[in-house]
């Protein structure tokens with residue numbers, strides 16, 4: 001695996017940082033792309049003090065040109081890219097009737113346009129190369145409307161799952177697979193920061209397995225889907241939600 005390279009968005013903290021660590025553990029060279037460049041650089045340095053197997057790029061995933069710049073910079077640095085994890089996202093709890101047009105657009109920008117642009121830019125590169133893996137981090141909210149998240153976020157994540165299917169279908173003949181992972185609430189800082197403690201206890205009590213999800217496990221699913229022999233897993237939404245949503 002030592003020659004494989006992955007680009008991970010939103011890798012400065014939270015799930016993206018765990019995904020970066022697990023890909024690095026699996027022998028990948030990892031590019032940590034985030035709008036928060038300093039923590040991304042710090043993690044890259046921690047993973048690889050000389051930058052030989054980890055590096056950081058500033059990216060705003062709401063701009064297609066930023067994906068193009070990251071692709072070009074990474075190709076110049078390491079010569080090839082094998083996988084993309086579209087992980088960057090953001091959510092805010094706002095009652096559906098109170099969501100403003102600006103808040104709606106913002107949620108769509110960071111959670112959905114980002115997936116479109118990542119799949120377009122890296123998907124085209126992978127298709128030209130004849131091989132590639134894309135993993136889109138969606139959410140249980142995109143399947144069931146969400147519980148501790150906003151409707152705008154849930155709608156965007158539902159769109160990300162749909163885009164996953166479209167790109168999976170269109171890119172499959174070129175050796176490129178595209179899958180989504182839909183986690184339920186994970187044991188991550190953002191969950192503890194954004195959900196009041198009493199509400200979080202109720203959320204946990206409602207999860208059939210009785211606990212929050214493991215970010216490490218979700219990261220390992222991403223590594224599995226990015227492997228070269230994962231060619232038959234395509235267009236799927238991988239549910240990791242403790243039994244909150246079954247189909």
Ligand SMILES: NC(=O)c1ccc[n+]([C@@H]2O[C@H](COP(=O)([O-])OP(=O)(O)OC[C@H]3O[C@@H](n4cnc5c(N)ncnc54)[C@H](O)[C@@H]3O)[C@@H](O)[C@H]2O)c1
Nearest residue numbers: 010012013014015035060061087088089139183185186190
């Ligand atoms: N935490 C959960 O329980 C949970 C559950 C389901 C899905 N998810 C999804 O997992 C992904 C990661 O979430 P998290 O919990 O780690 O959140 P987080 O807020 O801790 O981390 C998000 C990261 O994305 C980066 N980011 C935000 N906007 C960006 C932009 N415009 N351009 C580039 N980077 C940007 C942030 O700087 C941050 O490093 C998101 O897509 C989220 O929707 C999380």
